[in-house]
Amino acid sequence: MSIFQKLPYEWQVGLRYTRAGKRSGRNSFISFISLISVAGIGLGVAALIVVLSVMNGFQKEVTDRLMSVLAHVEVFDTRGAMPDWREQAQAALRNPQVRAAAPFVETQGMLLRDEAMRPVIVRGVLPQEEGKVSSVAAQVKRGSFAALTPGSYNIVLGVELARALGAELGQNVTLMLEREPFSRAGVLPRMRAFTVAGIFDAGHNELDSGLAFVHIGDAEAMQHLAGPSGLRLRLVDMNRAPQVVRELKASMPGELWMRDWSKVSASWYALVQSQKNMMFIILSMIIAVAAFNLVSTLVMTVTDKQADIAILRTLGASPASIMKIFMIQGAVVGLLGAAFGIAAGALLAFNVGVIVPFIERLFGMHFLSKEVYKISAVPSDLHWLDVGVIGLVAFALALLATLYPSWWAARVKPAEALRYE
Known part of the structure; x- marks a missing residue:
């Protein structure tokens, strides 16, 4: 018996709904929307990680210069x-x-x-x-x-x-x-x-x-x-x-x-911290938009699976179990998106010193003038605490987006769902 088969049935059904979608056009479209949601969350997480890493890099650069004299x-x-x-x-x-x-x-x-x-x-x-x-x-x-x-x-x-x-x-x-x-x-x-x-x-x-x-x-x-x-x-x-x-x-x-x-340097550090906080809030909105795409994905899944829901209810599944199935589906999408975004964001943050010069050569432009900023390369300093917080925020927003579709699925009445089946 596989590990998958040892899981509670809510997990089995929720995971099956997440990876299903190859047999019919409608299911394939739902699966495609799920992949878009994963990609959207991942891109938002990656963007936030890279931006905060660059801001941390500038803060470290300025701090090192201040501390060389102070x-x-x-x-x-x-x-x-x-x-x-x-x-x-x-x-x-x-x-x-x-x-x-x-x-x-x-x-x-x-x-x-x-x-x-x-x-x-x-x-x-x-x-x-x-x-x-x-x-x-x-x-x-x-x-x-x-x-x-x-x-x-x-x-x-x-x-x-x-x-x-x-x-x-x-x-x-x-x-x-x-x-x-x-x-x-x-x-x-x-x-x-x-x-x-x-x-x-x-x-x-x-x-x-x-x-x-x-x-x-x-x-x-x-x-x-x-x-x-x-x-x-x-x-x-x-x-x-x-x-x-x-x-x-x-x-x-x-x-x-x-x-x-x-x-x-209290005023300078307060300014930098407020800028980081505002940037975190603004870019979290991008993650929120991607996470709430899950609402449409799960609503379409609930509509498509009403017969399955009705059969599960007649077999004794409680409304809480039905709700749990679709929350698991949304949580898996959020977890995959956060993991993809963390991997991509960390990879980009560690290689900013290579990627930025490549972009500058490709487009014939220079982001930082050494005469103005005293540095010619974009600095990056990845903080794993920031990465953890961003990942948790992305997962929490995805989980929040599952609440309404899951609650709607739990309210499906078996008799009405099976009337035309």
Whole structure:
């Protein structure tokens, strides 16, 4: 006896209806509509998987570029300066998740050159320590990050910031910081000339157009600080940053406050997540349309099988069993469509780097301009959790579409169905 024959009769009949349809024109048409439903669900699932994978790829690409310059965790002293930063760094490094620590001073100001003026975030760093927590030294395209020495008043600019100021290597720019109010005259600026010693390209417009690096000693001197503002930490796993912040608050001495990278970039990540959610909803509508094609398929099947339904009812089948038969048929179609879509979507997502260049060569077009987007290839990052959710949604919509036809089949009256047979 085969496994098929060991199944309950509802499963046997439901599966037989799903794969039947070769003996008559009407049944063949119903079978064709079922295949269209499977294909529609599969295409919708595949499209959603590919789109979310590409969005995840762009998010990962931007995150990697942000994290090449930003710290995973920033630790500040409430007194305004952290003269004992080495002891605090050792305390932070006792946490197994903290890979490296480096001091920094950060302030906001204006950079001027000739008639150009641009707002800037100035970060004072120790070049030999900064390399442990960021990749900015490797991103310097012209000049040298090591040229940031104490008392030299050298500065490293982002590529877009340098372009906006018209500044080249060896030229001077003026940094203007706000001075504390000291008289009725109000607030007067502090100004200092800096020499451009390097230009970096992080590949992120916000960083490249609004960030500059100087030596930490020069930054402390301009702000009259007794030490760095705080520490920048690099973690083993950046996704555990909020948990690490809670642990460090409990283990590190002094009056400190901390923030992790997700707080610094909270608005950007909220925007990306809202876009992903909207895309998921919109493309789920495509899956829903394909899934609800099952309604017409099952209605046609119920109409065609009314005599079979009547015979089953006279043999003792309950309305619930009849309903179960057609729900099984629709569920199998939904399951096949979801499986086909997952396989096709995963295959496409893993091969976006091959497929997109082929399409570009075929049609003589280019989707991403490196001058605009800083990347020339469409990235893809497949998350299996997304795949699982999409598959479950597709199956649930298909199952939902079976309810009305199955309920209608359960209401078929045997006497009326067999009257003209």
